[in-house]
Amino acid sequence: MLSLAVLERRVDRRSRRLRGLRFAGxxxxxxxxxxxxxxxxxxFGLWPKAAPxxxxxxxxxxxxxxxxxxxxxxxxxxxxxxxxxxxxxxxxTGERLSALRELRETGRGRPFRRRIEKALEGFPLRLKKAxxxxxxxxxxxALGAVALAGAAFLFxxxxxxxxxxxxxLSQAPASSPLVASRPTPDRTSADAAAGLPRERVPQGTPTxxxxxxxxxxxxxxxxxxxxxPGSEGILSESVNxxxxxxxxxxxxxxxxxxxxxxxxxxxxxxxxxLTPEERQSLSELMDQTADQSLREAIEALLxxxxxxxxxxxxxxxxxxxxxETAQQTATPPEGAEAPPPASSEDGETSAWGASGExxxxxxxxxxxxxxxGGTGAGSERPGVPGEEKDASLVGGDEDASPLASxxxxxxxxxxxxxxxxxxxxxxxxxxxxxxxxxxxxxxxxPQPEGGLPRLALDYDALRAVLAGRSLPPSAQDSVKRYFExxxxxxP
Amino acid sequence: xxxxxxxDLAQGALARLHEAIEGVIVGHxxxxxxxxxxxxxxxxxxxxxxxxxxxTLLVKTLASALGLRFSRIQFxxxxxxxxxxxxxxxxxxxxxxxxxxxxxxxxxxxVLADEINRATPKTQSALLExxxxxxxxxxxxxxxxxxxFAVLATQNPIEMEGTYPxxxxxxxxxxxxxxxxxxxxEELIEIARRNTEGEGLRLPEPVAxxxxxxxxxxxxxxxxxxxxxxxxxxxxxxxxHPKAAHAPSPVKGFVEYGSSPRGAIALILAAxxxxxxxxxxxxxxxxxxxxxxxxxxxxxILNFKxxxxxxxxxxxxxxxxxxxxxx
Numbered sequence: 001m002l003s004l005a006v007l008e009r010r011v012d013r014r015s016r017r018l019r020g021l022r023f024a025g026x027x028x029x030x031x032x033x034x035x036x037x038x039x040x041x042x043x044f045g046l047w048p049k050a051a052p053x054x055x056x057x058x059x060x061x062x063x064x065x066x067x068x069x070x071x072x073x074x075x076x077x078x079x080x081x082x083x084x085x086x087x088x089x090x091x092x093t094g095e096r097l098s099a100l101r102e103l104r105e106t107g108r109g110r111p112f113r114r115r116i117e118k119a120l121e122g123f124p125l126r127l128k129k130a131x132x133x134x135x136x137x138x139x140x141x142a143l144g145a146v147a148l149a150g151a152a153f154l155f156x157x158x159x160x161x162x163x164x165x166x167x168x169l170s171q172a173p174a175s176s177p178l179v180a181s182r183p184t185p186d187r188t189s190a191d192a193a194a195g196l197p198r199e200r201v202p203q204g205t206p207t208x209x210x211x212x213x214x215x216x217x218x219x220x221x222x223x224x225x226x227x228x229p230g231s232e233g234i235l236s237e238s239v240n241x242x243x244x245x246x247x248x249x250x251x252x253x254x255x256x257x258x259x260x261x262x263x264x265x266x267x268x269x270x271x272x273x274l275t276p277e278e279r280q281s282l283s284e285l286m287d288q289t290a291d292q293s294l295r296e297a298i299e300a301l302l303x304x305x306x307x308x309x310x311x312x313x314x315x316x317x318x319x320x321x322x323x324e325t326a327q328q329t330a331t332p333p334e335g336a337e338a339p340p341p342a343s344s345e346d347g348e349t350s351a352w353g354a355s356g357e358x359x360x361x362x363x364x365x366x367x368x369x370x371x372x373g374g375t376g377a378g379s380e381r382p383g384v385p386g387e388e389k390d391a392s393l394v395g396g397d398e399d400a401s402p403l404a405s406x407x408x409x410x411x412x413x414x415x416x417x418x419x420x421x422x423x424x425x426x427x428x429x430x431x432x433x434x435x436x437x438x439x440x441x442x443x444x445x446p447q448p449e450g451g452l453p454r455l456a457l458d459y460d461a462l463r464a465v466l467a468g469r470s471l472p473p474s475a476q477d478s479v480k481r482y483f484e485x486x487x488x489x490x491p
Numbered sequence: 492x493x494x495x496x497x498x499d500l501a502q503g504a505l506a507r508l509h510e511a512i513e514g515v516i517v518g519h520x521x522x523x524x525x526x527x528x529x530x531x532x533x534x535x536x537x538x539x540x541x542x543x544x545x546x547t548l549l550v551k552t553l554a555s556a557l558g559l560r561f562s563r564i565q566f567x568x569x570x571x572x573x574x575x576x577x578x579x580x581x582x583x584x585x586x587x588x589x590x591x592x593x594x595x596x597x598x599x600x601x602v603l604a605d606e607i608n609r610a611t612p613k614t615q616s617a618l619l620e621x622x623x624x625x626x627x628x629x630x631x632x633x634x635x636x637x638x639x640f641a642v643l644a645t646q647n648p649i650e651m652e653g654t655y656p657x658x659x660x661x662x663x664x665x666x667x668x669x670x671x672x673x674x675x676x677e678e679l680i681e682i683a684r685r686n687t688e689g690e691g692l693r694l695p696e697p698v699a700x701x702x703x704x705x706x707x708x709x710x711x712x713x714x715x716x717x718x719x720x721x722x723x724x725x726x727x728x729x730x731x732h733p734k735a736a737h738a739p740s741p742v743k744g745f746v747e748y749g750s751s752p753r754g755a756i757a758l759i760l761a762a763x764x765x766x767x768x769x770x771x772x773x774x775x776x777x778x779x780x781x782x783x784x785x786x787x788x789x790x791x792i793l794n795f796k797x798x799x800x801x802x803x804x805x806x807x808x809x810x811x812x813x814x815x816x817x818x
Contacts, residue, residue, distance in 0.1 A: 085719040086818045098717025099773030109713045112496040115772035
């Protein structure tokens, strides 16, 4: 005999389970969508390639959401009369289950109740047929699983942004100021000698012959970088930042020159010590300048009490200041040869210079000479202590070599900006970055057998390099910390 | 409280009644069914059909088979309310004069109001009280009508000149509306045979009595209908309203007024009667579907646009049925 109460409990349980599964399926699919978007966005470089949290959390999110949704769906009380009608219609019982429930609820129509129960006797009440699983709990999670697999695949892909960055660098025109005045070693042979993995060597990066690079200003560099094809999406923000920095520095240098001129005029008319306003202006402008010699000159000026010596110091500082101003606004000197265009030869040659430069340390770079004129900042300044201390290691100066090549007897190549490629792996995912450096003083160490080549960084030399650059002290500290972080304090 | 015996008694009587009617009436099974439904649900039936299709014969047969009183009123423009409800007449009894009520033809169990739309609205409205309250008021006295009572009114759909369309209030009081169609060839031949051979048509002997009809009426009201099925009926009725959110777009465009709550009552009662006549112990969706049109077709009023475009209420209701699902 049919027990309506038992049937209702079965219907209730199945309905809760199905609704839980439906909710879980939907929640799973919905949560996979942002995961997929995140992975896709990462591939297309819409946001940083490194997630701010472990990716496994992101992958686990759909499962947690599905579990929560199942619990929510299962907890909700179903409409049993409606479910009974569904069962009636699905099984073709003639709506007897609904009527039976109605009779039980109202307590009327006992004769009809017996007739209905008799009619339902032996009727197969298959709830799986009446309340089927449906498409949603099956298809939606399946689609979600496919999407999850797609997201995992996308996460495994190298972000396109990096490829594009490589492309930008490789497609940079030969005349681009990005290419260095530093001697460009023949990385093909250098890598071969050092046993470096070839896939890490960017192909097609042209390097002009050393010694033919004009002086580069920050504006030139920015113009070159921003003018490189395909660089807009990658460098726009950085270029803007650098542009702001260059503009600030230009304005600071011009203001300093103007203040010094005013002081000079004032001293000519009525000699005397610096007024508090002049001192304040000079102090503020001194903090803004990155030229060490100029800073020292202003500092001496501020400490000078003798009006005659004060006049001399003002004149000296003004000369330095105008030199700084000229440097900031300088254009490449007339007649400076543009670097040769990118070679159409195979990548191995074109990657590291079409002019057949030899890598440092090989002793075959006879044709490399110091860069004509060197960098504006280094060549036109009066002596800077750091530079004088170990000029051979000052990558940014005339005859400095970033590597230890000159220690092996090779002529010291001129320093400049070159794309540096890390010959190793950075980060767990094996990502690498290109750096624009100006002759990092690295020294090749004896290579262990079967291991990657080892390089040593001379901090003193690096400090001298940075001192030679027009970099504020705070930026120097940042650079130092950066190199310490990537070398983990080791050589 | 009904018993098993009541159910058996009612079903037995209906089976015999069906047999008796089929012995006289050829075809018109649907109309016979609708007539029995209104009888079982204490309703009234509005029949549309041209003259000569056997409407009077059907009612006379039904009355004869049940042993009930039957009256036929031919509605004409000069018919007065007193002609149907009766009137007080001056009488003299024992030397004293007084008014005595003389019941009209409405005092019967089955009343055939033939061509009801030919009478004036005043006379038509004389039926209102009888149809709804089952009473007749003359002067200051109200007289109850004898149960079972049912009005079966007919309308001639082709001769509309000089007619008075039934007011909405009166139409709403008809539980069901049906249309009598022309018989097909086989039915026509059978009708001709029965009327032209032997002694002609003979009305059946009573196969059931008044008590059995009343019992059947009580039983039908107890036929169970599921809670959600009742809700479904409500949604169906609401879907005939142009302002209902779930009404089909044609309803919204062509309907002036949807069904009144009497439509839902009629739908459920008729479905119960249909289930009972079908031998089912409860109302099914199929029962509702069977009576959906007869119960609602006369309760949906088209707007001007709908009438101008010749929209059929039957089509609108078919769409309502299609678009309103039980679950």
